[in-house]
């Protein structure tokens with residue numbers, strides 16, 4: 001069976017500045033990768049490489065056995081909502097339909113069915129005709145998940161989907177991700193250390209290089225690094241216990 005994701009000796013530099021060095025990673029289909037890392041560690045750069053928006057300086061990336069730019073029809077991408085968001089007057093169903101812009105073979109009714117199905121998966125069918133800008137942060141984030149789901153992706157990339165939402169919305173999004181992980185390989189970038197209930201198979205820390213553990217190996221060191229600090233600093237603040 002083809003790997004869902006394979007990075008071999010991947011390095012990337014913005015001009016002279018090396019951001020990622022010798023990154024290796026393999027995920028099978030159905031795996032769930034949690035990516036942590038401090039600000040500036042290279043997480044968004046990694047996502048851009050996976051989406052084919054950037055090309056590695058060295059090494060190679062394969063998604064489902066293909067180059068990232070060739071695999072886009074199978075890859076759903078969920079960006080982080082911004083607090084201010086877009087002020088475009090656009091309905092929820094139209095936002096979701098945007099995810100179908102590469103699907104040339106579907107007629108109008110088939111597209112509508114895909115939109116309805118995606119909204120149902122995220123539990124927002126009742127908001128289909130609402131203005132996107134009238135929704136709460138958590139609802140907007142779920143609409144962006146629906147936009148990614150509308151292509152029935154085999155790989156789902158999410159860049160900090162819980163960063164701008166409240167506790168209740170975060171729980172809804174995590175519960176949704178647990179369900180979606182039954183049908184797709186998931187790569188979740190987050191600063192949120194509260195991910196114990198997700199069916200995580202791999203945890204990686206991106207900070208220039210990539211340190212990957214099998215399973216939900218969220219060590220205190222990884223939490224500290226994901227917050228951009230050190231374990232000893234968190235211990236000095238009594239946020240985590242000293243060893």
Ligand SMILES: Nc1ncnc2c1ncn2[C@@H]1O[C@H](COP(=O)(O)OP(=O)(O)OP(=O)(O)O)[C@@H](O)[C@H]1O
Pocket residue numbers: 014017019037038039040041042043044045046
């Ligand atoms: N277009 C660019 N040109 C030059 N340097 C860049 C560019 N984009 C990002 N960088 C730099 O590359 C490094 C990694 O940035 P990146 O956005 O990938 O980090 P990140 O882990 O996603 O950070 P955050 O958690 O803050 O989103 C940072 O030092 C950043 O300043």
